[in-house]
Amino acid sequence: MKRLLLGTAMTLGLAGMAAAQEYKIGISNTVQGNGWREEMVCAMKAEALASGKVASLNIAHRNTDAAGQLEDIRNLIQAGVDAIVVNPANAEGINAAIKEATDAGIVVVAVDQAVTEPSAYILSNNQEEYAYLGAKWLFEQMGGKGAVVYMRGAAGAGADNDRDKGFKRAMAEFPEITVAQEVFTGWQQDQGKQQINDIIAAGVPFQGVWTSGIDNVIVDAFVESGAPLVPIVGADNAGFVAQLTSVEGLKGAAVTNPGSVGGAGVALAIQILDGKMPAEKTVLVNPALWENVTEEGRAKLAAAANPNLSPEWPVSVSIDGWTTYTMDQIIACKGPGE
């Protein structure tokens, strides 16, 4: 309650100096309670605040499908926002509402995943490259042969599909690599841990594990069961990055998949509203790979680790050239008027 009152007081205070803060930006996201998405939303809030040009954010953030996102985007149009930054439920399903928004003069930026509606701007992580980069490194570590446990994301999700393409591309380059087990973690920590425990207990032979970002619990499972460690590839989640520098005998690599792409999307929307059009409608953010087997890789991991971050958050909390907020601002997770 105190926070609410404080928030109201701050809103009133900020309204007084609203002259410089002109834009109203809407946000639509369809996965709630996931570390990556929470960081994305915090990056959006932090960027809106740091830009000094956003009067208010209108956030539609809940667990729903593309039909629900159509509803959210149309509600944001009704709310009269100047721009909408959206993490699309899938590439085609929300095109109708995006078209309605851009027809109404609203700038639409899709972040994280692409949409096929040509009037939208896209700022997305390259998901195919994400999987390819990690899988290739893993297969090299395995000496180009052996069996890999393939722990995917959610069946039917667009990003999982793109990553599968990248994984298959790496597989094609290493003909002696086979898949020992293929499972869908649903990007759920508990589910992924149960699955790897089952695989270890079943005694299926494997020489490496590729994960779609459910990573730190996989390392936990190996440590707890005392099973011999194999090379593991994950995302740059804070918990996994810390394990790469601390768990004895663990060879692994973190592939960046910055949730801060949401902040970059807000930055792009503000640029367009200011009249600065980007050269291309689609901007792809390419992943980087940080491994712990070379001196150079370990230095990168050490630089990225941050004990203040929630273990499920990606450590790549900013994107050079796009986001302008500070580390403290994104951790505080406060938007304009909060």
Place this chain on the structure above:
Amino acid sequence: MRRWFDANAWTLGLAVLLAALLLATKLIQPGFGVSGLDSLARAALPFALATVGMAIVVLAGGIDLSIAAMMAVASVTGAVLMDGASDGQAAFIVLGVLGLGLLMGAVNGLLIVVSRVPDIVVTLAMLFVWQGVALLILNAPGGAAVPWLRALSTGSFPGLDWLPRAVVFLALVTALIWLPIRRAKLGLRLYAIGSDPLAAFRSGVPVGQTRIIAYALCGLFAALGGLSVTMGTGIGEPIPGPYLLASVAAVVLGGVVLGGGRGGILGPVLAVFTLRTVRMDLTLLSVDPNVAAIVEGTIMVAVVMFGAVLAARGRKG
């Protein structure tokens, strides 16, 4: 007159609540008008169709936890078949998908009647089966919807600017399917097995057969709901949306008694529109999204409790 009013008090109350909410929306956002009503109606359409299906099984004393998964099967089947189909072919595809819905529902009902396992267990198991079927048909969002189908729920009704086509579509299909059944012997039987299956059996109602029909009708509306998702998005989605819990909530809020036998179809449909309007207002007010879910739930509990108090008073008087 008095009796009609008493019998429909709950539905009338919901209609008043909805009108008040729409008025509040206009106050929050003075620009709210035809396009706002249209987006509200389009958002409500899949929820409303799922709710009608759920209401029918609940009235008949059951529950169908697989409704959202059946919608996903219908959505992907329609979208996959319509990809590249002509307008004429699409009409047959739509009929085929509706038939598929009837079939899926009938399978649910048959399993319940034959196995005598409780409906909640059977349909929970079938939820996973239909989910798997949907992913087998299409493992990622894709497919297409023909333009004429998408146009059925887009924009205003010709000549009446304020009347969204999605509302006309909903009213038409629901009336065409439900009204003849409600007025026929079958309607009475559905209510009869819902309020007291033993009494219904002793009065000569074929309980098993009626139950299977109730589930088949639920499947039919699930197929319509799945098609409406495809109409809205233009693609098929293999992962079920949030329609199961939303439809149960709307059925309860709409005055249908869980356990069966009492309630109607209009109440739950009005409840769907009420819940969608609440969601819209929360977005317009830019309420913290984590708080918004709590607000939605609280409103639902408050309305149902308020109604229960009123009903108890009415009985005393």
